[in-house]
Amino acid sequence: MSEHTLSSKMYYGIWIALMILTVVTARIAFVDLGPFNTVVALVIATCKALLVVLFFMHVKYASEKLTKMVIVASIFWLLLLLLLSLADYGTRYARHG
Amino acid sequence: MATAVITPERENYLNQEYGIRSWLLTVDHKRIALLYLISITFFFFIGGFFALLIRLELLTPAGDLVQADTYNKLFTMHGMVMVFFFLIPSIPAVLGNFLVPLMIGAKDLAFPRINLLSWYLYIIAGVMMLHCIVTGGVDTGWTFYTPFSTAFSNTKVVEAGLSIFVAGFSSILTGLNFVVTIHRMRAPGMTWSRLPLFIWAHYATSIIQLLGTPVLAITLVLVVFERVFHLGIFDPTRGGDPLLFQHLFWFYSHPAVYIMILPAMGVVAEIVPCFSRKRIFGYKAIALSSIAIAVFGFLVWAHHMFVAGMSLYSALIFSALSYLVAVPSAIKVFNWTATMYKGSISFSTPMLYAFGFIGLFTMGGLTGLFLAALGIDVHVTDTYFVIAHFHYIMVGGAVMGYLGGMHFWWPKISGRLYPEWLGKFAALIVFLGFNLTFFPQFILGYMGMPRRYWQYPPEFQVLNVLSTAGSTILAVGYVLPMVYFLWSMRYGKLADDNPWGAAGLEWQTTSPPPTFNFDKEPEVTWEAYNYDQIPDPAAEEVPVER
């Protein structure tokens, strides 16, 4: 929670950026980038998420490191769940269709 | 003599308001702690009842007391009730709720109404579970393994799953309250390095509750969906992976065991210095080891799945990580022992429980290392060795920690002293009953007796009979404290502010405390465990009763 008021222009700017990125991600899905389609889609999604978190949710202006730590820790824990599970799924031998 | 003088009773949180509404609508963390105390004690005896039925059946090799399906329900209900309705809430919801604000010098938790909500969620979950039990119960094991739970079991899986979902929400809210309270509500001068280790333990526990329980919640939701809509996510005949369920389930349920043990370790860290009249040895190491256990505890879950069908490569990784998680626990045991070295030891009831905890937890923990070794695990997994292992930690550890804490803080909670000789006697009974119940199970498991079987080969009978005998002694040991605590509330000697001469802010206020905990906001200028400055009530003529 920030104490100072942010300009509405900033919010409109972020909004425009989010709209552009949405259109981009939808259009680029139709372009054949091989295996990179997924990567590009996730990168764009992460950019959009960062814009919302940093600016709409005021994390960029947060007075305390604690807020950022909570976010980072939660994402880190989610990645723990995903990546350590992949340690199993990535190394099994059975083939699936 | 206090009993001859008529002293008007001071206003405290117990007598400030009377009537059922003042209890059911309270937002006082101390009253909520007592509400939890009554509820979890109730469920402890329900879970214990199932345990006694299990032990009765296992007196004889033949399956002659109940049918196999019923036996499956017995161990399932025992596990579900004990884990979710007793062990997980016990210390945090009773002792944590009562003590966290007092220990940090606050008037209440950060969110008192959410605290009350968390108790109501627990009650709703409990009613759902009771309904599930009386209408037939569940037979899947507390582990809900798929596809049996999703496709084949004919029991009330959905209701049990939803009940635990609600109980999980209760647990999450408690954890959330503690984290915010510890960050935001510490009294002036109460820096992080002056916090009692009980607080560090509950902080670490709360992190686990916040990060782990939601995964259990979504897992149960998926099981319910699968069962109701016949989805196939966990059904191997339709492309689903039963191991996906197990990964999701154990991602929570392994850290859950640290939810169950960390608070007990926090209790021990308060009891040992007090009855050694010494500052705790290695404060920083113990505090950081609590955080380390919370973090490392999330890295080891698949050691429950070594033989379930996951890849050997990942089994190796999880095995190695499981050895890592034992290190911070060992650090704690060394530090508690070092605290006692050259201390002035008194064998009070809380200290007896602390001794029991240290010894039995160590045994349980070391047998965990046996299980973490792949080569050994292949032989003893799903045998009574595992059952003995986790009961040593859960019962020999967590329950003894809980009982030790209840005895230690009983004067603060109730304003009364329990009869000390009875306390020591019951502690001894618990210790003897516990070991007689569970030590034979190590041997049984090593000899090959499988778990969750309702009949067994005759050569295992002698050890089973010993185990059942132990369980009846243990039951007596558990009933005794309930009786004399209740007795003490009416007839017990009145307690002084600090009958044990213990360090900590909670002992700086009256027994029982006033509703807002302190008459004046405390300001802390001393380090934790300043036993060099506190007189030993056993050594001097410090009045214990008033």
Place this chain on the structure above:
Amino acid sequence: MSDSPVALENHGQHGPELRHHFATAQQQRDAASLGMWLFLGTEIMFFGGMFLAYLIYRLWYFNEFAAGSRSLDIKLGTVNTIVLICSSLTVALGVRAAQMGKRKLLVVLLILTLIFGLAFLGIKGVEWYAKYKEHHIPGASFDASDLIRDYPQIHIDPSHEQIYFSLYFAMTGLHALHMIIGIGIFSYLLYHAAKGRYTPEYYTPIDLGGLYWHFVDVVWIYLFPLLYLIDRKPLG
């Protein structure tokens, strides 16, 4: 309870919203904020479990996931994404309005937010209805033969296809449930905002409600590419 000496010290120096176990309004605000962020952290893990299931089955059954993804209406999905982004804008502007004490503006922005939220749910309902007509809802009536027919180049196993749609409905369903809760929360906020409850000194509920709404938006920001854009490459 208000007779305790500590409580009496604080009276007259604070507004009615200060709860007595807090020493200052700032402490109360900081506690509320931390509490909400921790709650959002738990929500990340709650959705996260389904992300794991999605990850594994997408790796195993890419063909079926691709086919299922193509059967979703990308236009409606994109429109819904834009609707949610617009709602996040109105929420952010609403928090700002509350911060500046502009009550009428706050009320207008809250109403707009609710309209966007309801629009999202309406469009989602349209999409789900389409899935119902196509027999793509998992269960007894599930039928993937249309996809098998439309994509002869790839092998589609109906059971695996059903797993995709199970996850589609579970994930969008859970998200929609969070949207419904959000609409409930914002209706409550609208009611109190109209009554003038929120001032520059006290607008915590608006702030916290906003954080929740933005979080639900972020979840959708990930669900959109993961469910709708798995493989839209032109078919050879």
